Amino acid sequence: MGKKKSSNLELEKRLRVVQEWLMQGYDTPDIVRQITTKWEVTERQAYKYIEKAFEEFKARSERRMEFLRAYHTSTRKKLFRDLAAKNTPEGAKAALSILQDIAKLDGLYVEKVSHHITDIPHNEDHRVLFEDFKEGKEG
Template sequence: MAKNDTKQESVTDKPVKTKNRAKRTVDQVEKQRRVRMVAEWMMQGNSVEDIMSQIRTMWGLKARQPYTYVQWALDLFKKSIEQTIKERLSFHIATRMRMYKSILEDKELKARERYTLALGVLKDIASLEGLYEEKIHISAKTEHTETIEITLDLGETSDQQEGEQNIIIPLQTSVDNELSEGDS
């Protein structure tokens, strides 16, 4: 194999010997190469501890830098998944737009059928785009004839729900306290 040929590196590859490794800074291309290498090691099933040990050995890094490379690799996975989701959403919306056009142009269907089907497609597109709120309302009576009502909004993104998850625990604690006070 020629010296310039690329090969797939694994965690077991030998360290790269460099002069003044402690003072060496890497350019953007080298950083991206390293992040992709760490991501590849993660996909191969290597433990984070093994990966960080290999980072320290191969690149002469100490302290927080190996953690940073692992985090950058995780961010790379996240960005890739988000892009895939956006592409899939675009595909589904474009497909439904073609269906919508086809329905409106289909002269074999009665006008009422065309509009009903077209409206269904438009509602589906709006749902994919998150324009409709999808909620579940739960209502229950307790032994003490109190009514507890909870509404879950399924149309929110995970970022929006993340901030609201903290509400559930205090609410439950509050309800438990009220119920225990009623027993007294």
């Protein structure tokens, strides 16, 4: 006969304990050993607890990011509404800056990333490899 399943409340408590262990930096094998000993569950169930703990971290992080994005967008919209001098050059520049910032928060602009490597003399490395290949040298 199988063991009784944990209640939802007990499961939440266990996941919080596992999250605490993860945040304290314990290694996965140590956490698995603690789970199986403390709650008398299988190793497979212990790994499921760890997986669920990570999923909860991710969900909490995503909810926080959504909140922060909404908060910052709202504050910028208020700044835009309250901007008194929209008809002056300085006011128009400030208004445009606020609107661009809102667009960035909404993901409408893609950040440019430079992929140039200038510190490494890579041409010499390639020449050596090609010369080795021409001479029939392998590896």
